[in-house]
Amino acid sequence: MPHIIVTGAAGFIGSHxxxxxxxxxxxxxxxDNFRTGQRANLAAALTRPDFTFHExxxxxxxxxxxxxxxxxxxxxxxxxxLVSVPESIAQPALNHSLNIEATxxxxxAARLHRVPRVVFASSAAVYGEPVRLPVSESDEKNPISPYGAAKLASEAILLGHAxxxxxxxxxxxxxxxxxPRQDPASPYSGVISIFQRQYRESRPVTVYGDGCQTRDFISVHDVARANALATTASHSGIANICTGQGTSLLELASHFARRHPAAGSPIHAPARAGDILHSIGNPSEAQRTLGFRATVTVESGLAELGAE
Ligand SMILES: NC(=O)c1ccc[n+]([C@@H]2O[C@H](COP(=O)([O-])OP(=O)(O)OC[C@H]3O[C@@H](n4cnc5c(N)ncnc54)[C@H](O)[C@@H]3O)[C@@H](O)[C@H]2O)c1
Incomplete structure (x- = not known):
């Protein structure tokens, strides 16, 4: 059986x-060191004889x-x-250690022990505000945070070694x-888990700016499948892991509002400095190089969360 090491295994994407x-x-x-991950995320894995965990x-x-x-x-x-953009801005040295040195x-480890493949969790944050939509891998990279810069630097470190x-x-x-398993308690969590928690508590959500910002929401199940597929890849490369579809924050809010009418209309707050307006990826490179295509729609992903 192929033996795979997963770092960040107790996290949201790691556990899936x-x-x-x-x-x-x-x-x-x-x-995992449980910095942001939880042992509970590994509840099923920890019962398996083919899984070993190291803190x-x-x-x-x-x-x-x-x-x-x-x-x-x-x-x-x-x-x-270190997964939070605001935390990387507040603590750039920690970002350097956890994101660049760790990579x-x-x-x-791959060089010294002849590990044939490494799969790295990079981010759309490498693009900053995309120069065009949908954004492709070869488009300009203009990271606007230490986090985005660290992801771009990490790609270069790994590809140079490879x-x-x-x-x-x-x-x-x-x-x-x-x-599932995205931590809604974190102020830096994804907007879907934050919206979900607020709608469940019948509290109106806060939409920063006009709510027309778009995001390319991809299910963690698709991401986990892309990670698994890449463990047998024959060539190095970079690929967006995305759906190619944009959903605005207002559209997202209306998905939730249909099921939670008691929560009231979203509250609008001023746009946050540094927020990217539109982020939609071109998924064709992942399809060409990995045979990967996202299959979970936002609607069915929300249904799994109990939001629809
Ligand atoms: N969630 C997203 O939308 C998203 C988007 C782009 C990129 N990413 C990247 O995907 C990866 C996983 O993110 P996630 O959303 O699952 O976040 P997460 O916080 O749930 O997972 C990160 C995991 O890494 C562990 N960890 C952190 N530093 C560690 C260290 N020094 N040693 C051992 N374990 C450590 C944490 O405890 C946590 O379990 C990250 O690299 C993140 O930057 C996530």
Whole structure:
């Protein structure tokens, strides 16, 4: 059975990726320090004999390399990160350590222990405000936060190692991921989980600006499947992991409002400085290189969350 290491395994995307890999017959080693992840997310995985979990900090030199040395690894899926844009602005040194240095340790573990593939969680944040819509991988990258810059730098570190030392790296630029286990308690969480919690509590949601901002919402189940697919890729590359469809925040609010009329109309607040207006990805590269196409619509994804 292929053996895959998943960093950030107890997180939102990590735990779904672990479940997806286990359900398709892989042996998985999960790593997490519970900085933002939760052990409860791994409830199903922890009952499986083909899953091993290590509580550890992947930003510490040698941690990942020691695990890769202990047992042959077919791929590392690197999801552990400081995930909040505002936190990266408030703490750029921490962002550098958790997002850039940690990625370098992943690249080194792959080099030293001949791991044939690395899958990296990059982000649409590398584009900043896209120069055109839908945005493609080769379009201009203008990150507007330390977080976006760290994702772009991490891609370069991994691709440089891959070319020099002969392994495959797949960089996945996720757009707005949503689905079960996204933490609504975090002020930095995805808008869908924040809206869901507020509508369930019959509280009106706050829409910043006119609400016409669009986002490319992709289900975490599709993202987990893309991660699993990339563990057998034969060539390095970068791909948007997105649907190609934009949904405005007002459209999103109206999906919820249909089921939660007691919550009242959204409250409008001034647009937030630095918020990107439109973010929609071109999904064709992921389809061409990985055979990946998103299958979950926003409507069915919301239905799974109990929002519809
Ligand atoms: N959720 C999205 O919409 C989205 C979009 C683009 C990119 N991403 C990227 O996807 C990845 C996963 O994000 P998520 O949404 O699942 O967030 P998450 O916070 O749920 O998951 C991140 C996980 O990494 C763990 N972690 C952080 N630093 C660690 C360290 N030094 N050592 C060990 N574990 C550590 C956290 O405890 C957490 O479990 C991240 O790299 C994030 O930047 C997410």
């Amino acid at each position: 990726t672990v479940d997806c890999l286990l359900n398709s017959g892989h042996t998985v080693t999960g790593l 550890c900090d992947v930003a510490r030199p040698g941690v990942l390399a020691a695990l890769a040395a202990a047992r042959p690894v077919d791929a590392i899926i690197h999801l552990a990160a 370098f340790h992943v690249a080194e 070319a020099a030392y002969g392994f495959v790296v797949r960089c996945h630029r996720y757009f707005n991921v949503f689905g």
